[in-house]
Amino acid sequence: MATDAKARIAHYLSGFFPVTDLKDDDDLFALGFVSSMFAMQLVTFVEHEFDVVVENEDLELDNFRSIGALEAFVGRKLAATAAS
Template sequence: MTGGTGDDMADQRATIRTFVAKHIGGAEFADEDDLFATGYVNSLFAVQIVMFTERTFGLAVVGPDLDIANFSSVDRIDTFVTKALNR
């Protein structure tokens, strides 16, 4: 998805949103909601979202990338993936 089109970016966000939705038990959420602060997910989800990100987008999440802030909302995950794919 490096240098992707607007459609690719929308697909990326939709993929992330679908994954998150599967893990929050049907709760309503906005893309900017801090998923950990809302209590929708637990610490196990942090591991799952990192693994999902690596597997789905072909990224290696290591070192400073492992900051929980990168994975706290759909918006932040999307931003992290976009930046990582464009390195």
């Protein structure tokens, strides 16, 4: 599951970043290739791809900073959904 989520996140992000191997801990916001609508694209992708709802309190930059951070965030959201 974790590997699957990471692969799906990496595939989506590959459209934004002209680097062949985006590493799990590469800082997406420091790479400097994002457009003004990137933040909303990323939120919409996470919600659609993993069927979760991104709330205001989830908007910590650290949740969206890297592939690894996104994978961990999605994992927490899915676990919370399953527990509720």
